[in-house]
Amino acid sequence: xxxxxxxxxxxxxxxxxxxxxxxxxxxxxxxxxxxxxxxxxxxxxxxxxxxxxxxxxxxxxxxxxxxxxxxxxxxxxxxxxxxxxxxxxxxxxxxxxxxxxxxxxxxxxxxxxxxxxxxxxxxxxxxxxxxxxxxxxxxxxxxxxxxxxxxxxxxxxxxxxxxxxxxxxxxxxxxxxxxxxxxxxxxxxxxxxxxxxxxxxxxxxxxxxxxxxxxxxxxxxxxxxxxxxxxxxxxxxxxxxxxxxxxxxxxxxxxxxxxxxxxxxxxxxxxxxxxxxxxxxxxxxxxxxxxxxxxxxxxxxxxxxxxxxxxxxxxxxxxxxxxxxxxxxxxxxxxxxxxxxxxxxxxxxxxxxxxxxxxxxxxxxxxxxxxxxxxxxxxxxxxxxxxxxxxxxxxxxxxxxxxxxxxxxxxxxxxxxxxxxxxxxxxxxxxxxxxxxxxxxxxxxxxxxxxxxxxxxxxxxxxxxxxxxxxxxxxx
Ligand SMILES: [Zn+2]
Numbered sequence: 001x002x003x004x005x006x007x008x009x010x011x012x013x014x015x016x017x018x019x020x021x022x023x024x025x026x027x028x029x030x031x032x033x034x035x036x037x038x039x040x041x042x043x044x045x046x047x048x049x050x051x052x053x054x055x056x057x058x059x060x061x062x063x064x065x066x067x068x069x070x071x072x073x074x075x076x077x078x079x080x081x082x083x084x085x086x087x088x089x090x091x092x093x094x095x096x097x098x099x100x101x102x103x104x105x106x107x108x109x110x111x112x113x114x115x116x117x118x119x120x121x122x123x124x125x126x127x128x129x130x131x132x133x134x135x136x137x138x139x140x141x142x143x144x145x146x147x148x149x150x151x152x153x154x155x156x157x158x159x160x161x162x163x164x165x166x167x168x169x170x171x172x173x174x175x176x177x178x179x180x181x182x183x184x185x186x187x188x189x190x191x192x193x194x195x196x197x198x199x200x201x202x203x204x205x206x207x208x209x210x211x212x213x214x215x216x217x218x219x220x221x222x223x224x225x226x227x228x229x230x231x232x233x234x235x236x237x238x239x240x241x242x243x244x245x246x247x248x249x250x251x252x253x254x255x256x257x258x259x260x261x262x263x264x265x266x267x268x269x270x271x272x273x274x275x276x277x278x279x280x281x282x283x284x285x286x287x288x289x290x291x292x293x294x295x296x297x298x299x300x301x302x303x304x305x306x307x308x309x310x311x312x313x314x315x316x317x318x319x320x321x322x323x324x325x326x327x328x329x330x331x332x333x334x335x336x337x338x339x340x341x342x343x344x345x346x347x348x349x350x351x352x353x354x355x356x357x358x359x360x361x362x363x364x365x366x367x368x369x370x371x372x373x374x375x376x377x378x379x380x381x382x383x384x385x386x387x388x389x390x391x392x393x394x395x396x397x398x399x400x401x402x403x404x405x406x407x408x409x410x411x412x413x414x415x416x417x418x419x420x421x422x423x424x425x426x427x428x429x430x431x432x433x434x435x436x437x438x439x440x441x442x443x444x445x446x447x448x449x450x451x452x453x454x455x456x457x458x459x460x461x462x463x464x465x466x467x468x469x470x471x472x473x474x475x476x
Contacts, residue, residue: 022295022322022366024287025315025353027280029232032313032339032348033355034266037234038259039273041066041174041201043105043149048241050091055246055253057098059260060340064269065095066105066149066174069135073108089139096142099341101269103147104132104170111152113180120155129168144307146271148173153184162197171307172274173197174238188224190233192277199274201236202228205255206243218251225259235259236270263336272310272342279308283360291379292402293365294322298476301360310342311357314364318354321369323347326362327453328376328428362453363474375427376451377402384411384472386460398472407432428452436462 030037040063042052049065056063071085092102110123133145148165150156153176165173175198176184189200205221221237228235237255244252260267268276282303288296299314324331324347334346334357348355356364365377382398396413400420407423411434423432431448447470449458456472 021317021319023317024285024297025317027283027285028313028315028355030313031266031268031276031311031342032334032357033315033350034339035264036229036232036262037266037268037273039234039236039268039270040064041103041147041149041236041238041270043176043238043240044068044109044242045085045088045105046240046242047087048244049088051246052239052241052244053091053095053100056100056256059253059256060267060338061256061260062099062101062267062269062340064101064103064147064149064174064271065092066103066147067092067136068105068107068109068151069132069139070107071135085135085139093140096140099267099269101147101271102136102140102142102145103149103174103269103271104129104136104145105149106151107132107135109151111154113152113154115152115154117158120158120161124155124161124164129164133168133170143309144169146171146275146307147269150175153177153179156198162195166197169307171196171278172199172271174199174201174270176238186224189236190228190231192234192274196274199270201238202234203237204239205237205252206239207245218254221251221255222258225255229259229262229265234273261338263338265339267338267340268342275308276310276312276342279303279310279360280312282308283312285314288363289379291365291377293325293367293377295366296377296379297364298474299358299360299362299364305361309359311345311359313355313357316354316356316366317352318366319352320349322354322366323369324354324356325365325367325376326356326358328365328451331356331358375425375429376453378407378425378430378451378456381475382456382472383475384456384458384470386468386470388468389465397475425451430456 040061042063043066045067069085096102106128110128112119136142136145148170155161156175177187178184185204187200188202190202193199203221203224225235247253282301284300286298288298290296326345331345331347334348343359345358378400379402380400384396384398386394388394396411398409398411400407400409407425407430409420410417411420418434418436420432420434424430428450430451434445436443436445443462445460445462447458447460449456454474458470459467460470461467
């Protein structure tokens with residue numbers, strides 16, 4: 001019956017793998033092999049946040065927007081210019097879709113200058129740390145809250161506080177040191193901070209509020225950026241939206257103009273930037289049997305995909321006229337344009353080099369241009385599981401191959417190994433049969449379903465019984 005489902009299809013056999021000219025060269029330091037990084041953070045749930053995001057968007061700067069999430073604080077708990085959050089959420093949701101990140105600045109912004117161990121211990125409660133995280137998850141579609149910002153820069157130096165922040169799942173916590181002495185203006189950290197739970201930044205770009213020591217220094221800000229850019233570093237500047245003057249001739253917007261629009265810069269919020277470092281460090285790239293392609297590679301890591309869900313960039317040596325598939329999907333080519341999304345997927349060529357920007361946990365296939373097959377290559381091992389009608393869990397291994405467009409291979413389970421017959425694959429749809437022998441009897445077991453990336457959802461039928469659901473995942 002499954003033959004009818006597919007009726008008609010054809011595959012072009014692709015070039016043989018032998019002498020494959022595709023070579024993996026390594027992971028790039030920054031996404032899309034950018035030369036330098038610009039990351040921005042802004043603090044506090046004030047009315048000015050919306051104007052600040054609008055301004056950043058005119059220049060394509062991507063920021064972490066740190067908000068204190070209490071919707072309706074009691075008057076005595078309202079941090080001075082705090083807006084009730086419900087007016088901000090719609091704009092924040094839009095900002096996430098546009099490549100910004102929402103970070104936590106606690107719920108109620110507890111603040112005391114100077115701080116003390118007892119103040120920090122009492123102030124850094126679950127209500128503030130996990131409560132604000134959960135508010136952001138509830139009010140937006142952001143999959144994780146990567147970034148924390150210490151209100152007033154308090155408590156960042158206490159290890160027991162850093163541990164509380166890390167325990168709540170934050171991967172980076174930004175400080176704001178020495179505000180009283182204006183020491184926050186030039187922390188001058190030009191790369192990833194080694195202590196992610198007390199992470200500094202390059203400089204503040206803002207007025208000092210109503211204070212007399214106005215520290216706007218456009219020339220100084222620009223010069224620092226120029227140095228970081230020249231050295232291929234991370235330019236990490238922070239602001240408070242309520243301490244900015246807006247308008248194209250004011251210092252903030254002039255600085256945005258200076259640092260924006262550069263094709264060799266990665267514009268990214270702080271949390272995804274730190275996540276990228278871990279993701280790139282933990283991801284391995286392994287050459288596979290080339291199967292139907294010129295070359296194939298497994299890209300994998302053991303990280304939590306909800307937290308580390310961004311892209312990394314892999315450099316390959318590859319001849320011209322090569323296309324790349326990730327999980328069976330052709331990656332678009334990106335020529336020009338800004339690198340301003342942390343989770344996009346694309347291919348960019350520079351001479352002999354092909355930069356493949358991709359989310360890990362996938363299989364890459366390199367195929368000759370114009371021969372992109374209509375579906376994924378399922379060659380390899382798959383771990384399949386299903387539950388019997390009696391509620392027993394069963395496992396088997398599919399060892400699949402594709403030969404001239406036909407699906408072949410074996411299935412191994414506790415009942416032994418059996419060859420696949422009548423294998424068919426067309427696009428993402430596949431079907432095959434295994435003949436099980438036992439008790440002098442032969443039973444044809446028919447599988448039929450769909451492959452998507454590294455997973456399969458199949459229906460299994462035999463002997464006139466009702467079909468069972470089978471799921472399969474790629475196995476090493
Ligand atoms: Zn604050």
